[in-house]
């Protein structure tokens with residue numbers, strides 16, 4: 001959910017995707033056939049039949065990134081054995097750029113492109129094929145026509161004998177086995193496909209079908225247990241954002257000991273551990289992922305920043321509002337499980353505290369406004385290096401904290417008559433669908449909900465690096481930050497890793513003893529005060545000192561030994577943990593309860 005301005009005016013695809021779309025009905029579909037002749041080799045074979053409309057040449061391309069995951073991923077690198085034919089006649093096909101091909105049609109009305117896709121990236125934004133199952137996503141799988149039209153795309157799957165079931169939000173084509181249809185390429189890209197022998201549980205809310213789908217190592221998954229809790233989250237989210245707008249929603253979880261989730265309009269693809277229904281912590285984490293990704297079916301998939309559509313699938317799409325698309329979603333991922341009765345008040349305050357702590361302990365919050373962290377996500381958040389914490393702020397927690405503060409502000413300004421829920425509902429009514437919102441439009445609708453002009457407040461919280469002000473929210477809800485006693489533990493600052501027994505610095509935070517003394521990333525720490533320190537022994541050794549002690553650190557920097565004097569600091573206390581005031585008034589407690597109960 002983080003796209004912005006369309007760039008590269010010279011790029012044909014920009015013109016292509018921003019042009020008005022023609023009606024889908026008039027156009028013949030592109031028809032794909034997916035085959036898995038040897039799934040254990042981790043390939044899917046794709047056949048794509050393109051109508052040529054009588055052209056002598058057609059241009060086709062593969063997307064280089066997928067919406068919701070803001071990095072150019074060069075999916076085309078996994079494509080091989082590309083051939084083209086018209087019937088039995090081979091046609092010339094040539095690459096014209098890294099992700100485009102030009103096919104000479106020889107005047108044929110239809111041409112077939114065949115290719116293989118290596119499918120071995122176990123993430124929600126790519127493909128995975130193995131002997132037991134396949135997870136396919138649209139962007140890394142389907143080469144499509146370079147054109148402006150909203151053309152239907154059909155997908156037929158030839159099932160290997162051992163695989164019995166296909167789960168996808170794509171619409172089944174009646175009368176054609178294992179065949180599905182998307183009205184346009186956007187829908188195809190937005191519809192993952194799971195093929196294998198998944199574990200599926202269905203339930204209904206408001207007459208709409210929902211399917212919880214587990215694939216992978218599902219032996220330990222208690223799927224029955226998940227149904228009522230996922231259903232409660234659906235209801236809690238619907239109570240905020242309004243009616244369910246899909247015919248059928250799929251909650252996909254690949255049980256593959258990985259994490260992550262990616263939202264789609266009528267589904268999400270997530271990954272988790274085989275123990276996710278076994279332990280309370282893992283289960284609530286998974287339900288938090290469900291809440292986050294499910295809330296996206298409104299916030300970003302139907303109510304989106306204006307730059308997030310139509311997509312340019314070949315270039316970065318720049319957007320400044322991911323702190324709303326992701327951060328507000330993350331706030332509701334904390335709120336909804338509380339409203340659903342899944343987590344306790346303490347657990348809820350703990351999740352909000354975690355968001356605040358993630359913002360307030362990152363030096364980069366004073367360097368980059370959250371709207372610019374969103375804009376630069378393609379080169380920063382999705383490409384983090386060792387210095388990112390000094391330079392930038394994560395728009396997930398900062399957006400969530402802004403949502404928390406905004407919710408309190410709207411509730412207070414309207415004496416509890418309205419809330420952030422109201423603002424999101426009004427934004428949905430006004431800007432959902434093809435419209436999208438600009439930052440000013442979003443600020444205006446929230447101002448309307450609050451009954452007061454919030455633009456200056458947004459300028460300060462989202463467009464500047466000023467510190468966030470928690471006073472109003474804490475006072476309104478009767479909360480405080482638990483006092484953290486001054487630490488007596490010595491602190492040097494900076495991350496380290498055990499590199500085959502060598503203790504190597506991996507990051508150096510601003511405002512730490514390490515950076516003041518001149519310790520650098522990749523320095524190998526060998527000894528403190530001439531006594532060797534082992535790779536796993538730094539914490540225990542620092543415990544032998546007090547804050548304020550001056551020590552000598554022997555490091556190897558590009559193999560040259562050097563001693564660096566460091567004045568140790570005090571370990572930072574955990575100053576950002578929320579707790580209710582002991583003497584909170586009944587009114588303050590009622591305010592907090594209203595937030596937690598969705599009133």
Ligand SMILES: [Zn+2]
Pocket residue numbers: 263292293296325326329
């Ligand atoms: Zn998200």
